[in-house]
Amino acid sequence: MIVRIETPEQMGELGAAIARQLRAGDLIALDGELGAGKTTFTRGLGEALGVRGAVTSPTFVLARTHPRTDGPPLVHVDAYRLGSPAELDDLDIDFDRSIVAVEWAAGMLEGVTDDWLGLQITRPRGAQETEDGVEPRIVEITPHGERWRGFELSGFRLS
Numbered sequence: 001m002i003v004r005i006e007t008p009e010q011m012g013e014l015g016a017a018i019a020r021q022l023r024a025g026d027l028i029a030l031d032g033e034l035g036a037g038k039t040t041f042t043r044g045l046g047e048a049l050g051v052r053g054a055v056t057s058p059t060f061v062l063a064r065t066h067p068r069t070d071g072p073p074l075v076h077v078d079a080y081r082l083g084s085p086a087e088l089d090d091l092d093i094d095f096d097r098s099i100v101a102v103e104w105a106a107g108m109l110e111g112v113t114d115d116w117l118g119l120q121i122t123r124p125r126g127a128q129e130t131e132d133g134v135e136p137r138i139v140e141i142t143p144h145g146e147r148w149r150g151f152e153l154s155g156f157r158l159s
């Protein structure tokens with residue numbers, strides 16, 4: 001499934017739309033170059049989940065847990081500095097009882113989990129950035145494993 005995102009706000013709305021389907025044990029795998037919008041997506045997702053604490057780039061902590069008053073916490077992982085799935089495993093994340101969003105997930109999930117919803121964010125070729133840095137993005141959503149079979153995006157207005 002391919003979605004075109006026009007603004008950072010809309011990237012957040014995509015996160016919110018996906019958040020409505022999430023439950024404990026779910027994992028969102030985010031990929032895309034520096035500044036693609038992985039954290040912007042996760043922020044929208046976190047806000048929709050009603051997490052405590054601002055969702056910011058977790059770069060210097062590898063993983064940050066955002067508790068929620070009702071429901072499983074959001075664990076936000078930045079795998080940029082991880083060298084292998086074993087190093088992700090070493091973080092001892094309670095995957096079964098959390099909702100996990102991993103930035104730079106490519107190549108880090110094999111053997112850790114079979115089920116994830118993958119989001120690959122790219123910039124369309126030839127797109128023009130506006131003065132305030134807004135530029136379209138293309139998000140390719142790929143379901144992996146039994147959990148995500150038949151995934152559909154609902155409650156999101158496509159531009």
Ligand SMILES: Nc1ncnc2c1ncn2[C@@H]1O[C@H](COP(=O)(O)OP(=O)(O)OP(=O)(O)O)[C@@H](O)[C@H]1O
Nearest residue numbers: 006007008011034035036037038039040133134135
């Ligand atoms: N259509 C868009 N969707 C998402 N972000 C956009 C868009 N247009 C412009 N931006 C800007 O791009 C930047 C995306 O930054 P963000 O931190 O979300 O990226 P990232 O993929 O997490 O980067 P990093 O690899 O450094 O973690 C933000 O400054 C955001 O405002």
Ligand SMILES: [Mg+2]
Nearest residue numbers: 038039057103
């Ligand atoms: Mg980021």
